Amino acid sequence: MSKLKKVKPYRSIRADRASGVYHDRSDCPTGQQIHSEELAAGAGRLQRCAECEALDEGSRASPPS
Ligand SMILES: [Zn+2]
Numbered sequence: 001m002s003k004l005k006k007v008k009p010y011r012s013i014r015a016d017r018a019s020g021v022y023h024d025r026s027d028c029p030t031g032q033q034i035h036s037e038e039l040a041a042g043a044g045r046l047q048r049c050a051e052c053e054a055l056d057e058g059s060r061a062s063p064p065s
Pocket of ligand 1: 023
């Protein structure tokens with residue numbers, strides 16, 4: 001069994017202003033860079049992060065590192 005890294009949607013409050021993206025994976029490298037004081041819960045009106053999407057799709061294959 002592989003660990004699911006899915007979490008509730010979260011975003012940076014800066015993304016709201018910069019038309020950024022929301023994340024829903026705890027292992028997203030971009031999501032991990034969000035400082036705790038910038039963290040907001042929920043997806044807002046943002047699009048989903050492409051890296052989170054790629055992590056979902058690549059979760060069965062071994063990712064290039
Ligand atoms: Zn992400």
